[in-house]
Amino acid sequence: MTTNTVTKLSAKEVAQLVLEGKELFIIDVRNETDFADWKIEGRSVEIINIPYFDLIDGVDPALDQIPDGKPVLVVCAKEGSSIFVAEKIAEAGRSNVSYLEGGMKSWSEYLEPVKVADLTAGGELYQFVRIGKGCLSYVVLSEGEATIIDTSRMIDQYEVFLQSKGVKLVHTIDTHLHADHISGGRALAEKYGSTYHLPEKDAGEVTFYYEKLEEGKDITVGGERIIVHPIYSPGHTIGSTSFIIDNRYLLSGDILFIESIGRPDLAGLAEDWVGDLRETLYSRYKNLSEDLIVLPAHFGKITELGEKGLVSGRLGDLYKQNPGLNITDEGEFRKTVTENLPPQPNAYQEIRQTNMGKINPNEEEQREMEIGPNRCAVHDN
Template sequence: MTVNPMTAQEVTEKILNNDQLFILDVRNEDAFQDWKIEGKGITYLNIPYFDLLDGVEEILDQLPSDQDILVVCAKEGSSIMVADMLSEEGRDVSYLQGGMKAWSEYLQPVKVADLNDGGELYQFVRIGKGCLSYMVISNSEAAIIDATRMTDAYVAFAENKGAKVVHIFDTHLHADHISGGRKLAAQTGATYWLPPKDADEVTFDYAPLEDQEIVKVGDTKITIHALYSPGHTIGSTSFVIDEQYLLSGDILFIDSIGRPDLAGKAEDWVQDLRDTLYTRYKELSDELIVLPAHFMTIDELNDDGTVSERLDTLFKNNHGLNIENEEEFRKMVTENLPPQPNAYQEIREMNMGKINPSDEDQREMEIGPNRCAVR
């Protein structure tokens, strides 16, 4: 029987189609419990590869014969070994090419909308880690918001669209993933904008992104309007694009809200978070479409693969926007928080330019889910 590699892109397409897929995850139990490939049609079996070194006979009857089987491990080596063993037993299986590392790094570009005058807005779904970044294209110019470190993907996409990257923004100093902003600016010559209140300690030059700043993309009417919205960090800034789309960064998500503790200042920033969500955002148009910087579960993906929702719908349905009592709100966002993202302090230092880890170390730092929200 044959063993085929399956790419992260192929797995993503199966998830977006709600296809059935059986995953034999051969990482150790802790790694599997912490973070795995998620999808509505996915079923799992987790048996560490080191328990299968003497043979796979014992698990054969636990594998379905009527579905695709994908063997998954951290980097691919162990999954190939196990897939080969299953193949020798007569089973047709695939392994995830590049393992969970490749899964963590894969970006799926999804079109959100056509904008004024032929402009386009794309959401880059980092499906393995739940990070969302954005590209606005207008009149041969492109702006990128909250870029991941896989910068080549954006450069190639913009080139393919015949657009030159001229502006790069981060909504805040990220703590869950490494920003690609600085690298992308060096690659493209674009201006790298950061909220100055988050950039006290950064070691490189940037353009300060102030409240109410308006940046144009292309020479049409597409504007990126900055809106100071602190709470997840003290500098957190949202963007209103083309007067229709609200990029909410890590302040507001589809089914959760931002956590204020990742820079160690939860108590100080609770009031900012409250003011942003309950006052500043309330003053915005109900009809804005919210585009957050993360999703937490695969259920937040729309049928077309985007992660987005109208602001008025979120005001109605998002629990974090419906806590009248301020004390109760304070408790929710400061107590019983989920674990912090893997290596979040090193990631913040890296994003400030203070440390410069190898590519391999950067991958290790980003292992696991993003964990930027409280529900």
């Protein structure tokens, strides 16, 4: 019998298939608990979970479920188990079988750059979609300079992008002290002699130098002065800061998402911060232009990804459609954002300590700390 060839697909290639809506049948061979916690999702993705140990003695349980004619992708945590299963499926006569190179670890770390818009002063704004984690970061380009907001720790991917654009990094900014992922902002700024910015109220325990984000203190990118206006917007953390870029785009950090709102409990102070969160969402943001396009720091569901993967929404529309912006009773709002919240992010305390500079885990430890979905929102369920 002729053995069909097994191919490998990179996280980038799989992301392109997902974002383009291509049909894909996935067999995830991780254990049931890991699969239930976090998986590859997409509008045209069909996925089943059969643990690896159920397939060691034969792949018939998988063969019985594979639709005819569909490409098959086998996925595991790191790669090895998926290669074994993919080869067995191909040996059984199935064609168009592949495995995810680097496993779900590589899926967690891939960043897809999506152009948001050309800016009126001649620059560009990009959103970097970390599709496997739900994290979003932003790059502003103008006149040979760049600023990165809410940088993920995979700084090499930003470096490749900046080099392709021929620009110099002048600023990195974190909208708040992150608890779900390790920031690459400080490392990137140190490497290129750039300025790292952080809200002062979130930086009480940090061990390194940073430039304070202050309301009304503009951050200039490029000779044409593409201005970034900080708006102090506490709630998710006490220092959470959002920005307006080009008078058109509201970078809301983890305060406001497209289908949900930020949770206030990741520093153990939900009862203290819930009032700040409501004030920000129901007053500060409410007084902004309804035509602003919200660009958040996370997404919770694949349905929040629009054309080419862009995650965005008009502020006025969010006030009509987002459940977290339509809780009129203050007591009900307080209950919603302090009770029955999703599980807290994996290793979030260690991630916060890393982002403060208190601990310095190695690369593999950082990967393990970040594995799994982000859980920064209230209404993700």
